[in-house]
Amino acid sequence: MIQIEELRKVYRARGREVTAVDGVDLTVREGEVFGVLGRSGAGKSTLLRCVNLLERPDSGRVVVAGQDLMALRGGELRRARQGIGMIHQHFGLLSSRTVAGNVAFPLEVMGVPRAERAERVAELLDLVGLSDHADAYPAQISGGQKQRVGIARALAGRPKVLLSDEATSALDPETTASILELLRDLNRRLGLTILLITHEMDVVKRICDSAAIMREGRFVESGPVRELLLRPGSELARGLFPLPEPAVRPGTTVVDLTFEGDSADRPFVSSLARTYSIDVNILGGAVEEIGDTRVGRLRVELPGDPELNAAQLAHLRDAGLTVEVHGAAPAGPATDSGLEVAR
């Protein structure tokens, strides 16, 4: 639905060049929620603005719903944008128009006749649960309600694609949850493809099917969220289940176990302890609901050096777990724990 190839965007200001997006490839499948996670300044906002060409990329390809946007100019580009919804961190509502007037704006731009407009506005306000506030001005409603207006407005042209620019970053946690739920619901009911950018790990956890971590204009890792979580050394997994720097005592083996779905429901720790008659020490961990599955990460300590635990580790792998072994303290950590994911 969205295909981006080798996208580059460089800003030039007063002789200085800043590469905001540095060769990003991105594919968002139809009906998918794709999240780009990164700190501010990582280039994710520029990336998003390149998708509807609010910023024209310096090079690369941007194809949305089969249309090569870089080839379009003027009126053609404006028409293409009408088919791509966008919501914004600070909502971008017209303060001089009522809620209904704001939702009507894109319909006016599209040249929808007045009578039809009123009907469609009522429909859209109903969709986001704001029918009672049609005549209120943006200054009179809450942040969450403003974002609902933003969503209704973005959906006015029945877009296949919705771009979300930090849509929940200005909202409190409860409101964030309700907006994310609404987006998830729209994604499922309307088959809406969503590309969102965020600095909140929680957003990825709650609604994204796929995700990418962006740093200094590049994607550091990208793929389906479940796959990323199970991939050893994944930044997403470590960001979502933060565990401290492992302190490995001599003569022990410290292992991080990542599990999902069925394997999460099996008592693999007690099974390990019983099978090998060893004491398994749990050092830390967490379990989260990601989409429809349960995913968890657990750090355990086994007696004996890693070489002596080969059978035990194989047992864990056979149980369907992703196993990461931490080396002994002097040798330095086997995995790079210098995690830097904005949360």
Place this chain on the structure above:
Amino acid sequence: MTWSEIWPLLQEASVATAIMVGVSGLFAAVFGLLFGVLLVLTDRDGLFPLPILNKLLGGVVNVGRSLPFIILMIAIVPFTKLVTGGSSIGTEAMIVPLAVGAVPFYARLVETALREVDPGVVAAARAMGASGREIVWKVLLREARPGLLAGLTVTVIALVGYSAMAGTIGGGGLGDVAVQYGYERFETKVMISTVVLLVVVVQLIQMLGDWAARRLSHK
């Protein structure tokens, strides 16, 4: 002078002032708005960046703004004569320098008011596929309405002051009366009544402007 003599004098002068301020204010509103919009649109970060035109326009506006009105009024006498077809004194003639002085004044206020519009709203409108014309009319001018009105109020009040100066070189109006009768003939009663009248007029304009701006603001 008795009140029965002063009264018709003030009435006539008030009409002259109203004409001068009204007509030049209208010019200021139309052309100030136009130049103000152009200043914002042609800016480097504007919707239609045209840096050379922007600099040129900004320069013209600055020249207009930096000249004290009393100098501007005299300096453009040849232009005034050209417009009126010969005359450079009288109420109609004074409309020319008043308009010339007020247009750049209001243009800057328009520019400021338009810059106050949330850039996020403009970006949202662009993302919706709005055209430049739609963004100017439906977003910029519409969102800035309270600011534009407040600016117009300031401009009209400045024009009342300028028109008094115009009175000194034969423009007529309340300023003229104050100078001719109040100052040169020591008619204190005339002086005080013109002052009171001017204060009341300015107050009324300000109140009207504030009221209208408040009505249009939904922030």
